Amino acid sequence: MSKALQQKLTARFGARILAATSQHGDEAVVVAPADWREVHLFLRDDPSSQMQMLIDLCGVDYPDREPRFEVVTHLYSLTKKHRLRVKTAVGDADGDDAVVDSLLSVWRSADWMEREAFDMFGVRFAGHPDLRRILTYPEFEGHPLRKDYPAARTQPLVPYREGAGVQGKLAPFGADEGMPFGRQTHGAPGSPEVN
Amino acid sequence: MEPLDQDLDESELELPAEPMQLKMGPAHPAMHGTVRMMLEVSGETIVKCDVQVGYLHRAFEKMCERGTWGQVFPYVDRLNYVSPMLNNNAFAMAVEKMLGIKPTERCEYYRVVLGELARICDHLTCNGAMAMELGAFTPFLWFIKARDMVWDIFEEETGARLTHSFGRIGGMAKPPTKRFKEHVRAAVAGVLALVKEGEALLLSNRIFIDRLDGVGVMTPELASAYGWTGPCLRSTGVAYDVRKAHPYSVYDRFDFDVPVGTTGDNYDRFMVRLEELRQSARIVAQALEQMPDDGPVMVEDARVTLPPKDEVYKTIEGTIQHFKIVMEGVKVPAGECYSYTEAGNGELGFYLVSDGSGTPYRVRIRPPCFIITSALHHLIEGGMIADIVPTFGSMNMIGGECDH
Numbered sequence: 001m002s003k004a005l006q007q008k009l010t011a012r013f014g015a016r017i018l019a020a021t022s023q024h025g026d027e028a029v030v031v032a033p034a035d036w037r038e039v040h041l042f043l044r045d046d047p048s049s050q051m052q053m054l055i056d057l058c059g060v061d062y063p064d065r066e067p068r069f070e071v072v073t074h075l076y077s078l079t080k081k082h083r084l085r086v087k088t089a090v091g092d093a094d095g096d097d098a099v100v101d102s103l104l105s106v107w108r109s110a111d112w113m114e115r116e117a118f119d120m121f122g123v124r125f126a127g128h129p130d131l132r133r134i135l136t137y138p139e140f141e142g143h144p145l146r147k148d149y150p151a152a153r154t155q156p157l158v159p160y161r162e163g164a165g166v167q168g169k170l171a172p173f174g175a176d177e178g179m180p181f182g183r184q185t186h187g188a189p190g191s192p193e194v195n
Numbered sequence: 196m197e198p199l200d201q202d203l204d205e206s207e208l209e210l211p212a213e214p215m216q217l218k219m220g221p222a223h224p225a226m227h228g229t230v231r232m233m234l235e236v237s238g239e240t241i242v243k244c245d246v247q248v249g250y251l252h253r254a255f256e257k258m259c260e261r262g263t264w265g266q267v268f269p270y271v272d273r274l275n276y277v278s279p280m281l282n283n284n285a286f287a288m289a290v291e292k293m294l295g296i297k298p299t300e301r302c303e304y305y306r307v308v309l310g311e312l313a314r315i316c317d318h319l320t321c322n323g324a325m326a327m328e329l330g331a332f333t334p335f336l337w338f339i340k341a342r343d344m345v346w347d348i349f350e351e352e353t354g355a356r357l358t359h360s361f362g363r364i365g366g367m368a369k370p371p372t373k374r375f376k377e378h379v380r381a382a383v384a385g386v387l388a389l390v391k392e393g394e395a396l397l398l399s400n401r402i403f404i405d406r407l408d409g410v411g412v413m414t415p416e417l418a419s420a421y422g423w424t425g426p427c428l429r430s431t432g433v434a435y436d437v438r439k440a441h442p443y444s445v446y447d448r449f450d451f452d453v454p455v456g457t458t459g460d461n462y463d464r465f466m467v468r469l470e471e472l473r474q475s476a477r478i479v480a481q482a483l484e485q486m487p488d489d490g491p492v493m494v495e496d497a498r499v500t501l502p503p504k505d506e507v508y509k510t511i512e513g514t515i516q517h518f519k520i521v522m523e524g525v526k527v528p529a530g531e532c533y534s535y536t537e538a539g540n541g542e543l544g545f546y547l548v549s550d551g552s553g554t555p556y557r558v559r560i561r562p563p564c565f566i567i568t569s570a571l572h573h574l575i576e577g578g579m580i581a582d583i584v585p586t587f588g589s590m591n592m593i594g595g596e597c598d599h
Contacts, residue, residue, distance in 0.1 A: 024292055024532040052419045056533075056561040060548055072546065074533055074561070078419060078435055085533060109422030112569035120256075135249040135598060144254055151257050 002027040002082045008048055013039065028085035036071075036088050037101040043075055043084065044106055051075040051084070054107035057114060059121035063147045067091050069098050069123055095122055095146060102127035120145035214242050217580070221250050225328045225584045229594030230568070232583070239579050244572040248565070251598040259558035263524025264290055265364060267558060272358040274560065275596040277320045278313035278539040280349070283362030288443065289534035289545035290364045293527050296494055302366045303445045304486035308379060309352065309361075311475040311482070315386060316342050317539030317591070318426075318468040318475075325465065325588030326397055329406055337393035341386040348382050351375075364525050365500060366493030376483045383476050394469060404462065411574040411586035413459035421570035424563050425541020427590060430467045431459030437537035449481045464589040499525050524553025540564045540591055562596045 006020040006027055016039075019030040031039050043051045056074040067089040075084045091098030102125035103110040114125040115134040122143040125131060133140060139157060142149050217234040220226030229250045235243040255274065259267045271282040284306045291298065298306070323338030346356045351372055353359040361368050372378075397403050413423070415431040428435055436453045438446040454470035456463025493500055501520055506513030529551035535544040541563030548557035567590050575583050 023530050024295075026531075026533050028531075053422055055422060055424075055535075055542065056544060056546065056559070058546060058559045060557050060559075072559075074544070074546065078433060081440055083533075107422065108417070108420045109566055109569065112565065113422075116565075133249075134247075135252040137249070144257055149257075151254075151261055 002084050005043075005049055005082060005084055008046070009039070009042075012042065026083070026085055028087060030087045030089075033088050033090050033100045037103060037106065039086060040073070040075075040103055040106050043086070048080075049084075050077045050079050052078050054103065054109045054113070055083075057103070057110060057117060059117040059123050059145070061121060061145065061147045063093075065089070066093060067098075068093060068095060069121055071100055071117065071123060073103070090123060095143070098123040099126055101125070104128055119143070122146070219580075219583065225587060227592060227594055229598060230587075230592065234580070236580060239581075241576055241578055241580060241583075244576050246568060246571050248568060249598050251594040253599070255560065255599045256558055259555050261554070263553045264527055264555055265520075265525060267555065268362050269358065269360045271362075271560075272360055273595050274562065274599075275317070275539060275543075275564075275593045276357060277593055278317040279357065279359055280309045280313035280361065281317075281536070281538045282543065283359065284310050284444075285534070285536040285538060285543045286545055287362040287364055287366075288536060289532065289547055290525070290527060292534045293530065293532050293547060293549060294364070294499065294525070296365050296496060296499065298366055299491050299494060300445075301370075301487045301490040302492040302494075304482050305367055305371055305492055306362075307444055307446070307449075307482045308479055308486070309349070311479045312345050312348060312379070312383075314475045314539050315383075315472050316345050318472045319345075319386075319390070321539075321588070321591040322465055322468050323393070325585060326403065328584050328588050329403060331397060331400070331403060334393040334396045337389050337396070341389040341393070344382045344385050344389075348378055351378060363493065363499075365496055366491070370492045376486070379479060379483060383479055387473070387476055390469070390472065406582075406585050407460065407462040407465060407589070409458070409460050409462075410578065410582050411461045411464075411589065413570070413574060415459070417570070417573070418459065421573070422566040423541065423570065425537070425539070425567070426467045426471060427464055427567050428541065429453065430456035430463035432457055437535055437542055441535075443536060445482075445485075446478075448485065449478045451478050451481075461585045461589040468591075526551065526553055527555075535561070538563060540567065540593065540596070560596075560599065562599065564590065564592050565597045565599075568592050568597055 006029060009029055010017050010020060016035050017029050017031060021028050043049045053076045054073060055076045058072055060070040060072060062068060062070065068091040069089065071088050071090060073086045075086065088100060090100050100123065102114055104114065104127065112134060114128050115131060117123050118125065118131050119133040119135055120143055136144065140155060214235040214237045217236050218231065219234055220231040221229055231247040233245040233247065234241050255270055258270055267286060268283060271286045272279040274282050319338040319342045323335040327335035349359060350356045352375065353361040413431050415433045418428050418431045419433065424435065432455050434453045434455050439453050451474045454467050454474065456467050497516060502513040502516050507517045527549040529549055531548045533544055533546045535542050542561065543563055544561030546559035547555060550556040571587065571590060574586050
């Protein structure tokens, strides 16, 4: 169903649609970060597309790729009942320079989703007026969903107490003892499992 | 202590003219313990509101990247912990979509019945808690009693009242118990009778209606721009229900209605949930009618199905297959997919990325109530402080899902 939409996009934007794929019945297009907002605006306003809803916006980290992060949106049209996934890639190997235009002026739901993607991956959205952390706290260091962020790392706001015979509140586990189970299969090479 | 009759300059008695800052939550009974609102109030009117979430953030998505695909089920239980079965079904469907597996007929019906029962729990909790936060404690007890009848079914079927972890890739953990249909029919009849009594206490109550009617109004255009789905979107008059718009599982075989509201206020959200609960009961009745009485609830697929215990103990092939599924996990082919279902709060989506191994590369959940809560400030700005309670209650913000 959204194959027609992919063709329409290719006809309109030509080589600026870098790829158009289909897997498991989901259609996707890949665009450059510079075309990010324009393509979404077209998808919202074009009569054959009518994407009234930005269903989801998230990031995915591929440390081996350059650019490193993928920013993925899922769009849905209430009137046409079709869906489309749009992707772009940003950021260098260190995760810096990951900047893409904000979609907040296109759909209001982009507000919190972009804040979440910023919080979790460190992708910045140019034009977002209030790009704060949303799920973690302002003092938090790093971006937890990056593959090189150790899953067992803890960042307590109240420091752990040390030594035997400490009176009062002791943290339930030490800074290096969090969650011994599980397998980290995607850890970046050289990164310590536990900080 | 200063003497009370002290002569004060007139100007010193004036209240400051700038808006007052008021912090509401997270330890406020109506904030469900997980949300904080920074309010700027002028008198009792809210000028500006900043909703802060994340107090229940457990890095669900990061945890999923550490275990096998099957080990995600206990985590999804803890997303929307009021209707965990719907989350189980949604995640199982997403992985099955990537593997190209179609569950057995009996499993589909089993999932539908348990899922709709979970939806009934979800709506009962939301409406009951909202009434309680407005001071109507008795209907809350009625609704919770009804919810307990459904939880008894879950306990009988899965062994757990709340965190079932009952879904499996390719089916369900266990077949239905022998008297499943009989129990469900009795429970649903009991629930509907209790709901009728409970709503009679509320809907003829002038105070309750006045607190809801015309408060927290949302327009359909704004609701879709904010990405609302589920009962909240339908209360504005947009009849978008994933079960009707894109029937998944066996939902195309049931006759049910999608209730919609007209004005998108708190009253509409309350009534849409009440009516959906009855529609869910209709679906359950039809599904029980059509559900086959025997047959497997798990697909026969060596990639995902654990071999029978007898084979595991007696044959080397069985041992190896069991070991590989448990230790390495189900090998999901490389690629990505987005699978979406109608959960208690709206469209629950899973965007999965696999690198072909037994461990998920990325599990992205699209939590419906995170996105609904992002529009909360719009509903309460310009209103009174007291209106926050019913407006926030009617959105059914579930901390586990909202904060991942």
